Amino acid sequence: MTNEIDTFTRYLAHQGRSQNTVDSYRLDLETCTAYFQTVGINQWATVDRYAIMNLITHLQKQGRANTTINRFLSSLRQLYRFLIQEGLVKTNPLTLIHQLPVQIDQQSSQTVLKNDEVQALLQAPDTSQPLGLRDRALLEMFYATGMKVTEILQLSMDQLHLDLRVINFQGDHGRARIIPLSPTCCEWLAKYLTVSRPQLVSDHEPFVFVNAHGHHLTRQGIWKILRQQTNAANLKRDVTPQLLRHTFVADLLTNGASWQGVQSLLGHTPTNTAYAQLLTLSSQELIDLYDRYHTDI
Template sequence: MDDNVAEFLAFLKEDRHLSNNTIMSYQRDLWQTMDYLQDHGISQWQQVDQYMLIEVLNEFRQQNKANSTINRIISSLRQFYKYMIRHHYLTVNPMEMIDHQYTFNQPATPVILTEKEIEQLLQVPDVSTPLGIRDRALLEVMDATGMRVSEIIALDIADLHLDVKLLQITGKNNQERIIPLSQPAVEWIETYLKNSRPQLIKNKQETTVFVNAHGCPLTRQGIWKKMKEWVTEAKIKKEVTPQTMRYSFAVHLIENGADIQLIQEILGYNAMKAIQPYLKVSPQQLSANYMKYHPRA
C-alpha cells in the first residue's frame, strides 16, 4: 500500500507539478486512510471496497473532523483511485460509488439504536430457514459483543467457547481479546451450528463460523447489504450500518451502569470519543454512584 501511495505522490510532483503543500495534503489524507485500513487488517488496496471506505469516512466524521477536511480527503481518494485505475493497479474504482457530498449527510454524533429498535431488528430474520437462523445468530452476536465486521467475518469455530459464554478473538493490531456472550447469543449460535450451518457449508473443512448461501465465508459487503435489508424490513427510519450496532452496544452498557474501562476492554480500542455525547451522567446516576462508592456516604 505504501508503494502505491509513494508512486502516486511522485506522479503529482513530477508529472502534475503540484506544489509541495498540495502534495503534503494528499500525503496526509492518504496516510490517515491507510492507517485506518491497516489497523483493520487490510494490506492491499485491492482488498478495499466502497463499504470499507464509507467506514473510514464515518470514523473521520466521528473524530469531529470538519466537513471541509473530509471532503478534501474524499477528493484525495478520488484522484488516487483514478491514478490506480489508469495505471492498471485496480480494475474497479470504489470511490465512484460514493457521493462527493456524502459526509454532509452524516450526523455529528453516531446514530444509536434504542433497545426497542434492536428488538425489532432481532425479530426480522425468518428463523424457519437456515439463512434466517444464521441471520438471527449474527444479529445476536453483533448486539451482544459490539464486534467489528472484520472480526465477525473472521470468527472461527475454534474461537467459540459457548460452554462458558465467551469468544476469544484476535482483533486490531493482533491483540487477543476475550468477549462475553449473552445467553440469547449463545442459544442462537448453538441453534445455527446444529441446524443451519451444516445445511449451508459445502466444504466440510470450512471453519469460519458465519457462511453465505454457498457455504463460503460471509464478506463485509454481505453483512452491509443484509443490514440494509434488516433495517428496511424492521421499518427503522435511521441510517444504520454495522458500526451502528457497535456504538449502540457501548451506549446501552453505559446507560445500564457499566464501567467505561470495561467497555473499552470489550471493544478492543478507545471508542469513547465517538460516543462522547452519550457519556453525560444523570443526576440520579451521580447520586447513586456517590452513595455506593464514597466510604462515608
C-alpha cells in the same frame, strides 16, 4: 427478602463471580430492600411495577445519579431472572421499566438504536429458513458484542466457546482477547451452528458465518443482510455495523458501566502504561462486567 438475596449471591459466587461483583450486587439489593420494607413490602413476589417506579422516585430524591439508579435496576433485573429461574416468583416487575436517560460522555453525539428498535431488528429474520437463522445469529452477535465487521468476518469456529459464553478472539497482530456473550446470543448461535450452518457449508469452512453457497461471508454480504433485515424490521434509518457498535457502548454506559470498563470490553489497548494496567481485567472480571451492565434483549 434477605434470604433470597443470600441465595442469589451464593449462586453468583458458585458461578465464579468475583467477590467484588458479589458484594456489589448485595449492596445494591439491600439498598432496594430497605426502601421496600419502609413501604410495607416484605416479599419479592409482591413487588410490582409501581413499587419499582416509586423506588426510582425515592432514589432520585436522595440525589442519586441516573447511572447509579440504572445500576440498581440492573441488579434487580438479574435478581428477578434468578428468582423466576428458581420458581420463587412468577413475574418480573421490571419488564416494562426502562433505563433512565443519561448524558453519555464521548458518545452523546452518536445516534443509537432504542431498545424497541433493537428488538424489531433482532426479530426480523425468518428463522424457519437456514439463511434467516444465520441472519438472526449474526445480528445477535453484533448487538451482544459490539464487534467490528472485520472482527466478525475473522471469527473462526475454534474461537467460539458457547459453554463458557465467550469468544477467545485472535485479532490483528496476533493479539488475543476475551469477548463475553449474552445467554440469548449463545442460544441463537447454537441454533445456527447445529441447524442452519450444516445445511449451508459445502466444504470445510473454518469461519463461523457463511453465505448461501457455504463459503466465507464477505463484508458486502454483511451489508446486504443489514439492509434486508432493516427493511424487514420497518426501521426508518440505515443500520450499520458502526451504529450497532455505538448501541452496544451506549447500553453499557447507560446501565452504569465505567468508560474504562467499556474500553476493556471493546478490546481497546491504551498506549499509556499506567492506564493500560487499569484496563487489564481477567476473563471472569470481563464476564462479570458484561453481565452486570449489558441488556440481554
